[in-house]
Amino acid sequence: MLCHGVLDVVDDPAAALATIASVLRPGGHLSLLVAQRHAAVVARAMAGHFRAARDLLDDPTASARGGHRFTAEELAPMLTMAGPETVTVHGVRVFADLVPGSLLDLEPGASAALVELEAAVSTRAEFLPLATQLHVLARR
Numbered sequence: 001m002l003c004h005g006v007l008d009v010v011d012d013p014a015a016a017l018a019t020i021a022s023v024l025r026p027g028g029h030l031s032l033l034v035a036q037r038h039a040a041v042v043a044r045a046m047a048g049h050f051r052a053a054r055d056l057l058d059d060p061t062a063s064a065r066g067g068h069r070f071t072a073e074e075l076a077p078m079l080t081m082a083g084p085e086t087v088t089v090h091g092v093r094v095f096a097d098l099v100p101g102s103l104l105d106l107e108p109g110a111s112a113a114l115v116e117l118e119a120a121v122s123t124r125a126e127f128l129p130l131a132t133q134l135h136v137l138a139r140r
Helices: 013-022 037-046 050-058 072-082 101-106 110-121 125-130
Strands: 002-004 029-035 085-092 133-139
Touching: 013 029, 013 072, 029 072, 037 050, 037 125, 072 085, 072 125, 072 133, 085 125, 101 110
Parallel strands: 002 029
Antiparallel strands: 029 133, 085 133
């Protein structure tokens, strides 16, 4: 089951995740993609929106667009309570949102090198807080 961007916009993410998990068949998989809060704090600060960055630092719902943003540490207990077993957690877009597009256009091979770098850091725990999104694969 795909659940990409859903928990970001529901009123009660934990309840929504429990409902989603309840309809998974035994052995079924859940692909969960959520906005990651730490990267959003960094992005706002780098854009000069220091008050918004500070607000989002402590409040996962303090976003100009509304919705929730999660850390891996906030997501883990929600998954445990909902029931599915986490198989993998990946960081998505660790560097891609920080690299100027002009660099990718001008530097030969830069796009392929960036994709390779993203793949290399996607499962390293120390880079998860920098990822724009977290992708969790879970199994019931």
